[in-house]
Amino acid sequence: xxxxxxxxxxxxxxxxxxxxxxxxxxxxxxxxxxxxxxxxxxxxxxxxxxxxxxxxxxxxxxxxxxxxxxxxxxxxxxxxxxxxxxxxxxxxxxxxxxxxxxxxxxxxxxxxxxxxxxxxxxxxxxxxxxxxxxxxxxxxxxxxxxxxxxxxxxxxxxxxxxxxxxxxxxxxxxxxxxxxxxxxxxxxxxxxxxxxxxxxxxxxxxxxxxxxxxxxxxxxxxxxxxxxxxxxxxxxxxxxxxxxxxxxxxxxxxxxxxxxxxxxxxxxxxxxxxxxxxxxxxxxxxxxxxxxxxxxxxxxxxxxxxxxxxxxxxxxxxxxxxxxxxxxxxxxxxxxxxxxxxxxxxxxxxxxxxxxxxxxxxxxxxxxxxxxxxxxxxxxx
Amino acid sequence: xxxxxxxxxxxxxxxxxxxxxxxxxxxxxxxxxxxxxxxxxxxxxxxxxxxxxxxxxxxxxxxxxxxxxxxxxxxxxxxxxxxxxxxxxxxxxxxxxxxxxxxx
Numbered sequence: 001x002x003x004x005x006x007x008x009x010x011x012x013x014x015x016x017x018x019x020x021x022x023x024x025x026x027x028x029x030x031x032x033x034x035x036x037x038x039x040x041x042x043x044x045x046x047x048x049x050x051x052x053x054x055x056x057x058x059x060x061x062x063x064x065x066x067x068x069x070x071x072x073x074x075x076x077x078x079x080x081x082x083x084x085x086x087x088x089x090x091x092x093x094x095x096x097x098x099x100x101x102x103x104x105x106x107x108x109x110x111x112x113x114x115x116x117x118x119x120x121x122x123x124x125x126x127x128x129x130x131x132x133x134x135x136x137x138x139x140x141x142x143x144x145x146x147x148x149x150x151x152x153x154x155x156x157x158x159x160x161x162x163x164x165x166x167x168x169x170x171x172x173x174x175x176x177x178x179x180x181x182x183x184x185x186x187x188x189x190x191x192x193x194x195x196x197x198x199x200x201x202x203x204x205x206x207x208x209x210x211x212x213x214x215x216x217x218x219x220x221x222x223x224x225x226x227x228x229x230x231x232x233x234x235x236x237x238x239x240x241x242x243x244x245x246x247x248x249x250x251x252x253x254x255x256x257x258x259x260x261x262x263x264x265x266x267x268x269x270x271x272x273x274x275x276x277x278x279x280x281x282x283x284x285x286x287x288x289x290x291x292x293x294x295x296x297x298x299x300x301x302x303x304x305x306x307x308x309x310x311x312x313x314x315x316x317x318x319x320x321x322x323x324x325x326x327x328x329x330x331x332x333x334x335x336x337x338x339x340x341x342x343x344x345x346x347x348x349x350x351x352x353x354x355x356x357x358x359x360x361x362x363x364x365x366x367x368x369x370x371x372x373x374x375x376x377x378x379x380x381x
Numbered sequence: 382x383x384x385x386x387x388x389x390x391x392x393x394x395x396x397x398x399x400x401x402x403x404x405x406x407x408x409x410x411x412x413x414x415x416x417x418x419x420x421x422x423x424x425x426x427x428x429x430x431x432x433x434x435x436x437x438x439x440x441x442x443x444x445x446x447x448x449x450x451x452x453x454x455x456x457x458x459x460x461x462x463x464x465x466x467x468x469x470x471x472x473x474x475x476x477x478x479x480x481x482x483x484x485x
Contacts, residue, residue: 321454
C-alpha cells in the first residue's frame with residue numbers, strides 16, 4: 001500500500017476535500033499536523049456546531065456533544081481529568097488478563113475453521129468483547145454490540161446513517177436510566193455519580209462520553225486488528241520472528257499502528273484567519289489533521305513506506321497529538337499487544353482466501369483504510 | 382547499577398535503582414506518578430516528560446532531533462526537558478535527579 005498523500009505532501013503540504021459543501025483543507029506534513037493539533041485556540045474542537053470536526057461531517061445526524069472530544073480547555077481539562085484514570089485501567093495486569101482470555105477464546109475457535117471472515121468474525125467480536133472490559137459491563141452486552149454490525153454510524157449503502165446512530169443513542173439512554181435506578185461498578189455508574197466543580201454530570205454529558213467511547217473505538221480498533229492480520233498473512237516470517245523475540249511486540253504494534261493509521265484524519269474548525277503552508281485559511285473554515293499522511297513524512301521517518309517491526313524511534317500520530325489525543329489509546333494498545341502475543345503462540349501462518357478493500361474517498365486522495373471483508377484461513381501451530 | 386531520583390508533582394521524592402533499559406521503563410516499573418510511557422518507549426506519546434536537574438544535565442545530554450521536535454510543542458518545556466524513554470539507564474547517569482513534568 002503506497003502512500004496516496006506522498007506527492008501532495010512533498011509538493012504543497014495539503015489537499016482539498018469537499019465534504020457535503022463544507023470544504024476541508026487536509027494538512028499532510030507531520031510538523032504542521034502536530035503544531036495545529038497543539039493550537040486548540042485557533043483550531044477548535046468545541047465550537048457551536050456539534051459534529052463538524054468529524055469528516056464526513058456529522059452536523060446533520062447528531063446533536064449530542066461528544067465529551068471530552070468536542071470540548072476545548074478549560075472545560076476539556078476538567079472532563080479529561082475526570083475520565084482519564086478510568087481509561088488508564090488497561091495498564092493493570094488484571095485488566096490485561098481479561099483481554100487475554102477474550103482473545104484466546106476467539107483464537108482457539110478460529111484455528112479449527114476452514115475459513116474466517118476477519119472483519120465480522122474476528123475483529124468485531126474481539127473489539128466488542130474487549131469493550132465490556134473497558135466499560136466494566138457484563139460480557140453478554142457484547143452480543144448486542146456485535147449485532148449492530150461493523151459501523152455504528154455507517155451502514156453499507158449510505159455513508160452517514162442517522163437511523164443506525166439512533167440505535168446506539170437509544171441504547172445508551174436506556175443504560176444511563178438503568179444505572180440511575182441501580183448503580184453498578186460500570187463506566188455509566190461512575191459517570192452518573194461524578195461531579196465537576198461540585199456539579200453532577202448531566203445525563204446529556206454522560207451520554208456524550210459514552211457515545212465517544214462506543215464510536216471512537218469501533219471502526220478504528222476493527223481496522224487496526226484487520227490490517228494487522230492482513231500484514232501477517234503476507235509476512236508469515238514475521239509471526240515466527242515475534243514468537244522468538246516477544247520483546248518486539250511493543251515496537252511491532254506501534255509500527256503497525258503508524259503504518260496503517262486506523263483513523264485517516266480528524267478535523268478542526270478555524271477560529272481566526274491564519275496561514276498554513278502559505279495558504280490563507282479563513283475563520284470558520286475547516287482543516288483536518290491527516291494522521292495517515294503525517295506518519296509517512298520522510299522528513300522525520302526513515303524508510304516511511306516500509307514496515308520495520310523493530311523501529312526504535314517512531315513518533316507517529318495515529319492516536320492524535322496534544323490536548324485531544326486519543327482517550328482510548330491505552331485500551332487499544334493493550335488489546336493489540338495481547339492479540340499479537342497470543343496470535344504468534346497459536347498461529348503459524350494465515351492464508352488470504354478473499355478480500356474486498358475499504359477505500360476512503362477524500363476527493364483528491366483515495367486511501368485504503370482497511371477491509372470491508374477479509375476471508376482467511378488461520379493455520380494452527 | 383544507577384540510582385535515579387524522581388520528584389513528582391506532589392513533591393514526593395522517590396529514589397530507584399536500575400542497570401538496564403530506559404529511564405521511562407524504570408519509572409513505570411516503580412509506579413512513579415506522572416510517568417505513563419503509553420507508547421512503550423518509541424518517542425511517540427510524550428507521557429514521560431521530565432526536567433533533568435541542572436547539575437545533572439551534562440550526564441544525560443541533549444535530546445536528539447526527533448525527541449527535540451516532540452518537546453518543542455510541550456506547553457511547559459524547559460532547556461532541561463527530556464523524554465525519559467530516550468535516556469538509557471547506565472552507570473553514567475548514577476545519582477541524577479528528574480522532576481516529573483506532567484501538566485494538569
